[in-house]
Amino acid sequence: MPIVGYQRLSLRDYPGRLCAKAIIPGCNFRCPYCTRQDLIFDFLGMDWVTFNDILGHLYRARGYITGFCIGGGEPTIHNGLLEFAFKVKSVGYRIKLDTNGTRPRRINKLMEERVLNYVALDIKAPLDRYGEVVQNKVNIGDVEESIRLLRRGNVDYEFGTTVVPGLVEARDIEEIARSLIGSRRFVIRQFKPGGCLDPEYDSIRPFSIEELEKMRALISPYFAEVRIER
Numbered sequence: 001m002p003i004v005g006y007q008r009l010s011l012r013d014y015p016g017r018l019c020a021k022a023i024i025p026g027c028n029f030r031c032p033y034c035t036r037q038d039l040i041f042d043f044l045g046m047d048w049v050t051f052n053d054i055l056g057h058l059y060r061a062r063g064y065i066t067g068f069c070i071g072g073g074e075p076t077i078h079n080g081l082l083e084f085a086f087k088v089k090s091v092g093y094r095i096k097l098d099t100n101g102t103r104p105r106r107i108n109k110l111m112e113e114r115v116l117n118y119v120a121l122d123i124k125a126p127l128d129r130y131g132e133v134v135q136n137k138v139n140i141g142d143v144e145e146s147i148r149l150l151r152r153g154n155v156d157y158e159f160g161t162t163v164v165p166g167l168v169e170a171r172d173i174e175e176i177a178r179s180l181i182g183s184r185r186f187v188i189r190q191f192k193p194g195g196c197l198d199p200e201y202d203s204i205r206p207f208s209i210e211e212l213e214k215m216r217a218l219i220s221p222y223f224a225e226v227r228i229e230r
């Protein structure tokens with residue numbers, strides 16, 4: 001399992017908990033607003049973090065930090081994810097997975113093995129616009145299956161979407177919300193230009209906080225909780 005980054009303390013990657021975070025490289029999408037193209041194209045040349053480095057910190061931080069976020073990139077494209085998550089869990093941490101939902105069988109296995117405590121599933125676009133937004137082939141049935149797994153499972157979860165002027169806007173967020181009606185939590189994520197995969201996106205001005213608040217008001221009836229993440 002390649003790990004190319006390790007954050008010893010994050011205040012924002014596990015709702016309600018302090019957590020450590022492992023950055024897993026590689027991704028099967030090519031979102032034009034992605035600012036981590038190094039994780040997609042350059043990770044073979046990056047220094048990898050060893051599991052022993054992580055383990056030493058996890059033992060020292062036990063009790064102070066209680067969560068562990070596995071983020072990326074897209075962690076579920078790797079065969080070693082279950083084993084890695086299991087090892088971290090066995091030290092006593094609660095595991096959160098950040099995913100784009102394209103590997104439902106792997107997510108299901110992690111849920112069946114009771115390794116996961118929280119899943120943040122990134123919904124990139126209304127289902128009929130996925131390919132256009134992620135700039136790659138996608139089996140939309142896989143994303144739908146991941147959504148179903150979370151909605152009917154007993155692992156805590158959130159859905160979330162990055163909003164980008166001209167690409168994913170208020171009407172898209174409303175359409176996504178309608179398709180997820182009754183789900184627990186939804187996160188509206190602010191787009192942050194700077195080093196985007198498609199350089200044209202670096203000149204796009206993100207939505208203002210007022211516009212984000214309007215989106216929140218628009219979709220609040222569909223969920224128990226809607227957060228804005230900036």
Ligand code: SF4
Pocket residue numbers: 027028029030031033034035036072073074100
């Ligand atoms: S923003 Fe898109 S391309 Fe970048 S890591 Fe996330 S899913 Fe992959």
